[in-house]
Amino acid sequence: MKIVIIGAGSIGGYFGALLAKAGNNVVFVARGNHLRAMQNNGLTVKSALGNFHLDKVEATDDIYSIQNPDVIIHTTKTWQVKDTLPAISAIMKEDTIVIPLQNGISIAEEMQSRIPKENIIQGSCKILSKIEEPGMINHFGDTPMITIGEYNQEFTPRLKRLENTFTNAGIPTIMTDDIEKKLWEKFVLICTGGLISITGTSFGRVREIPETREKLRDSLIEICAVSQKVNGKLELEFADKIMDVIDNFPYEGATSTCRDLWNGKHSEIDYLNGMVVKLGKENDVPTPINDMIYYCNLPREYKARKGE
Structure with a gap:
C-alpha cells in the first residue's frame, strides 16, 4: 500500500515510521532540518514500546511530486490543512483515501472544499510524542492509538483494510460506527x-x-x-x-x-x-x-x- 504522510512530525513521523517498518511504501512530507535529516540519515523512533531506525525513507517537501497514493494520512496542525488541499486534490486517484488526524471537529468538512466527501475517512489519534531532534521521533506516555470511521457509519471493506494495515504495523486501531461522537x-x-x-x-x-x-x-x-x-x-x-x-x-x-x-x-x-x-x-x-x-x-x- 502506498501511504503518504503529510506532516511527518511528532504524530505523522511516528505512525509513518511504523507503517514503513511493516513494509508499506511510505512517503513522508516534511520541511526544514527534519526533512533534510530524514533524506540524509533516515528516521529514528525512540519509544518505550521499542526503539528502531529506518536507514532509508522517502521524504519530500513537494506534495505535487508524489504519484498515485492509496492513502493520505494528514497530521499537520489544523490551520495548515487548507494550504495543502490543492496539492492533495492534484495527486489523488479516484479511490485514494484521505484520513485527517488533526485535533478538532471541523477538518474533514474543511477538506471537502477540494476533496470529495466519499474519499475521506474520518480519524482521531491518541499519542504523546515529539520531534526530539531532526530525524528523531520520541514517543512517551501511553500506547498510541488510531480510531477511524466512515460517514455512513458502516464497517466497509476499505475501512477493514485500513484497520488491518495499521494493526499489522503495530498501531492499535479501532473501527467505530460513530466517528463523529469520538x-x-x-x-x-x-x-x-x-x-x-x-x-x-x-x-x-x-x-x-x-x-x-x-x-x-x-x-x-x-x-x-x-x-x-x-x-x-x-x-x-x-x-x-x-x-x-x-x-x-x-x-x-x-x-x-x-x-x-x-x-x-x-x-x-x-x-x-x-x-x-x-x-x-x-x-x-x-x-x-x-x-x-x-x-x-x-x-x-x-x-x-x-x-x-
Missing part, C-alpha cells in the same frame, strides 16, 4: 488547554483550586451543551467524565496548544475554544466561559501570527 469526545478534552494556557500553569494547579476547577468544569459543560444542539452526541454529564480524566493527568501536564501559545507559536485555538464560541453563536447556546478563554488567548495568538 471526535467530539476528544474535542472536549483538547479544549481544556485553552484555560490552562491563560493561567500560565498546569492541569494540576488548575484542578486543585476550587474556583479554577469550577471554571474548567463549566467550560466543559458548555461544550457538551453545544454538542447537544449541533448533533446530540454528548450528554452534559460527559463533562464529569472528562474531569475524572483530568484528575489523573500529570500534575505539571499541559496541552500542545498551551505550549504553542506560551512559546509564541501559531496555535490551534481557533479550531478549539474558538470553534465552541462560533458554534455556540450559530446555535444560540451561551458559552461565556469559552468566550473568555478564547478572547483572552487571542492577543498572544495574533502576536504569534505576525511573527512578533
Whole structure:
C-alpha cells in the first residue's frame, strides 16, 4: 500500500515510521532540518514500546511530486490543512483515501472544499510524542492509538483494510460506527488547554483550586451543551467524565496548544475554544466561559501570527 504522510512530525513521523517498518511504501512530507535529516540519515523512533531506525525513507517537501497514493494520512496542525488541499486534490486517484488526524471537529468538512466527501475517512489519534531532534521521533506516555470511521457509519471493506494495515504495523486501531461522537469526545478534552494556557500553569494547579476547577468544569459543560444542539452526541454529564480524566493527568501536564501559545507559536485555538464560541453563536447556546478563554488567548495568538 502506498501511504503518504503529510506532516511527518511528532504524530505523522511516528505512525509513518511504523507503517514503513511493516513494509508499506511510505512517503513522508516534511520541511526544514527534519526533512533534510530524514533524506540524509533516515528516521529514528525512540519509544518505550521499542526503539528502531529506518536507514532509508522517502521524504519530500513537494506534495505535487508524489504519484498515485492509496492513502493520505494528514497530521499537520489544523490551520495548515487548507494550504495543502490543492496539492492533495492534484495527486489523488479516484479511490485514494484521505484520513485527517488533526485535533478538532471541523477538518474533514474543511477538506471537502477540494476533496470529495466519499474519499475521506474520518480519524482521531491518541499519542504523546515529539520531534526530539531532526530525524528523531520520541514517543512517551501511553500506547498510541488510531480510531477511524466512515460517514455512513458502516464497517466497509476499505475501512477493514485500513484497520488491518495499521494493526499489522503495530498501531492499535479501532473501527467505530460513530466517528463523529469520538471526535467530539476528544474535542472536549483538547479544549481544556485553552484555560490552562491563560493561567500560565498546569492541569494540576488548575484542578486543585476550587474556583479554577469550577471554571474548567463549566467550560466543559458548555461544550457538551453545544454538542447537544449541533448533533446530540454528548450528554452534559460527559463533562464529569472528562474531569475524572483530568484528575489523573500529570500534575505539571499541559496541552500542545498551551505550549504553542506560551512559546509564541501559531496555535490551534481557533479550531478549539474558538470553534465552541462560533458554534455556540450559530446555535444560540451561551458559552461565556469559552468566550473568555478564547478572547483572552487571542492577543498572544495574533502576536504569534505576525511573527512578533
